[in-house]
Every structure is written in C-alpha cells, then in structure tokens.
Amino acid sequence: xxxxxxxxxxxxxxxxxxxxxxxxxxxxxxxxxxxxxxxxxxxxxxxxxxxxxxxxxxxxxxxxxxxxxxxxxxxxxxxxxxxxxxxxxxxxxxxxxxxxxxxxxxxxxxxxxxxxxxxxxxxxxxxxxxxxxxxxxxxxxxxxxxxxxxxxxxxxxxxxxxxxxxxxxxxxxxxxxxxxxxxxxxxxxxxxxxxxxxxxxxxxxxxxxxxxxxxxxxxx
Amino acid sequence: xxxxxxxxxxxxxxxxxxxxxxxxxxxxxxxxxxxxxxxxxxxxxxxxxxxxxxxxxxxxxxxxxxxxxxxxxxxxxxxxxxxxxxxxxxxxxx
Numbered sequence: 001x002x003x004x005x006x007x008x009x010x011x012x013x014x015x016x017x018x019x020x021x022x023x024x025x026x027x028x029x030x031x032x033x034x035x036x037x038x039x040x041x042x043x044x045x046x047x048x049x050x051x052x053x054x055x056x057x058x059x060x061x062x063x064x065x066x067x068x069x070x071x072x073x074x075x076x077x078x079x080x081x082x083x084x085x086x087x088x089x090x091x092x093x094x095x096x097x098x099x100x101x102x103x104x105x106x107x108x109x110x111x112x113x114x115x116x117x118x119x120x121x122x123x124x125x126x127x128x129x130x131x132x133x134x135x136x137x138x139x140x141x142x143x144x145x146x147x148x149x150x151x152x153x154x155x156x157x158x159x160x161x162x163x164x165x166x167x168x169x170x171x172x173x174x175x176x177x178x179x180x181x182x183x184x185x186x187x188x189x190x191x192x193x194x195x196x197x198x199x200x201x202x203x204x205x206x207x208x209x210x211x212x213x214x215x216x217x218x219x220x
Numbered sequence: 221x222x223x224x225x226x227x228x229x230x231x232x233x234x235x236x237x238x239x240x241x242x243x244x245x246x247x248x249x250x251x252x253x254x255x256x257x258x259x260x261x262x263x264x265x266x267x268x269x270x271x272x273x274x275x276x277x278x279x280x281x282x283x284x285x286x287x288x289x290x291x292x293x294x295x296x297x298x299x300x301x302x303x304x305x306x307x308x309x310x311x312x313x314x
Contacts, residue, residue: 169308
C-alpha cells in the first residue's frame, strides 16, 4: 500500500499522541457499554461496546505501527532500508486501522438498524472487507466506505436528537458530525498535507464531545 | 401502543417505587405502581431479595414491607446512569 496522504513533518508524533487519546476515549465507551450490557442484557448495548472496542483497537494499532515506523527511521542501517521499514510499518498500521475502524462502523450501523439479522451483518462485512483487500487503492476505498457509514450514523444520531431534544443526544450527534467531516478531510489529505492535521483536530473535537457525554452520564 | 417492558426495566421500576415511597413499602403499593400481576410481582420480589437488592420486613401490626438495601440503592444509581448512557446513543430498551 502506498502512502495515500502526507503528514507534515512537524506533525509526526502529535498524530500518534492524538490517536492514543482517541483509543482511550473509545475504550472508555466500550467499557461502559459492556457494563450496560451486563446490567440490561440488551444486544444493542453489546454491539455498541464491541463497535467502540474495535474502533479503539484501530487507533491502538495505528499508533503502535506509527511508533515502530519512527523507530525504524532511526535504526542504524542504510537510508533506503530505513525508508523501506518505515513504509512497511506505515502500510501495516494503515491496513490494521482501516480493518478495525470499518469493523466498528459496520457494527455501529447494524446497531442503529435495530433488526436482528446476522445475515445482513455478514453481507456488510463481506462486501466491505473484500473491497478493502482487492482494491487498488485500499485506503481511498476505506475512507469512501467509512464516509458512507458515518453519514448514515450521523443521520441516525441527528434524528435521535430531534426526537429526544436532550443535551446528551446533541453531544453524540455533533460528535458523529465532526467524525464525518474529519473523514472527508482525510480523503482530501492525499493532495494537501494540512488536511491531515485538520482531520486530526476535528477528530479530537469529536472525541472530546463523546467524553463530555460520558462525563454528563457518570456525574449523575 | 405502549412497548413491552424488559425485565431490567421492571426491576428498575420496582426499585424506584420503593426508593420514592420508602423506606418501608407495602407490597400492595408496589403492586399498584409497578403495573404487574400479583404472581409476577411475587416472582420479582423474591428474585430481588435473593440478589440482595431489597429486604422483606415484618412490621408490628404483622404487615409485610419491603426496603432497599445499600446494594439496592447502588444498583438503582448505576441503572440510572446506564439508562442515560443508552438513551444518549439512541439504544434505550426496546
């Protein structure tokens, strides 16, 4: 897999720190979702927990491989080999990130449908992952598919906010709107590296909103 | 049409009735507020006692009452958080 976007040199390291923060927030949601499942035995709570756990794994894998890539750049070997290692870890990180993020989005989307049809889940997984692995530009494919799922999720959460009119529902709707915009910027980061930075900042806003919602719930 | 309550919602409703009306609540009051048949309420009250969420007490006049235990209060507090959490993601009980 070739690098589909370019991170500005000054941003290297910051992106890893941000991905680590996103992973921690996603893990917190996965943990509380699991607690909700244990208490209520509702399958939707289990799906929410699994989805956020998968999203957290996506960020963890990406940041771990990015760290390995940076370490590889400082290895005491010839320059072309260092670059080879860097691109290898970068590609592995991108694949792992795409795989787990897509898994998370699909499970979240399935959760919002409120139907118990495992066949549908199988079709969504199959179509998305076959596309990812056989596409000539896998990351571009990932961002497009992720955009579609995020769009559906955003519509669902906005509609939910309109029904409930609660501040917590608003925070989640806004968070997914920011995730959607961030995903759109990642698509454009292929041509302009500043979009990569902006996409991360929008993602940060989204996870801060998700964290605010969790804080509002827990302080009750 | 009103949706059918899940087992978890029924438990939360029973505990809420006892918390609001407590500390000592008669089974007839729980029955009228929880919208359950006598048979179902007896089953639920037995289960909740077994789980240590409430205790049955005999009053001086020989009447039975129910009170929340410390564990019951904690469960109710957690249940409210879980309910708010699920509501914010639009996955409240079906």
